[in-house]
Amino acid sequence: MTKQLANSVQLYQVKTNLTIFGIGNSSNGALGRVHCQIQATTSTYKQCTSFVLLKDVTDRIPITRVPLASVLIPSQIQLADPKYNEPSYIDLLIVAELFFTLLRGEHVTLSDSITLQNTVFGWVIAGRVNSNENTETNIQCLTAITQPDEDLNTLLRKLWKLEEHNDMTIQNSKITACDKFYRETTRRDTD
CATH class of the missing domain: 1.20.5 (Single alpha-helices involved in coiled-coils or other helix-helix interfaces)
Structure with a gap:
């Protein structure tokens, strides 16, 4: 979770000595930890969990604006993020141990490279959209491993x-x- 989000919703923050490791063994020190409840607006899903605080979770995703005409979303699909096509920062990354509790069974394959997956938050879209821009140097990875350091x-x-x-x-x-x-x-x- 970004520290900015935690501050904006006035979550109680605890100092922590935690290092987060990612791709290429890159590491970042956590700015703190919060414990809160996440809740879906499209279902009754609620879950209490902890989040590590960071200055940024990732860069803007998608890297460039995706033309809406390039991804035809069926009208009955309610997206978790209706503005999925506009580059935006990620404020919150949910821990992997909750991942499978978020998924619902349905998924829709729109093309060889684009899939919709139903979740408790609404449908999410994943895949590659053809773009005229060369984005190979700007791949985003949202995977991290936390390594708790003792106090x-x-x-x-x-x-x-x-x-x-x-x-x-x-x-x-x-x-x-x-x-x-x-x-x-x-x-x-x-x-």
């Missing part, structure tokens, strides 16, 4: 605990060695 305080506590344990082991072995040396080299006079 700095937690890491420090673990380090201190480890050092404390090592110090005790060293002290115990020093004390044992000292006691052994004392017993072997010290004698008590009889008077």
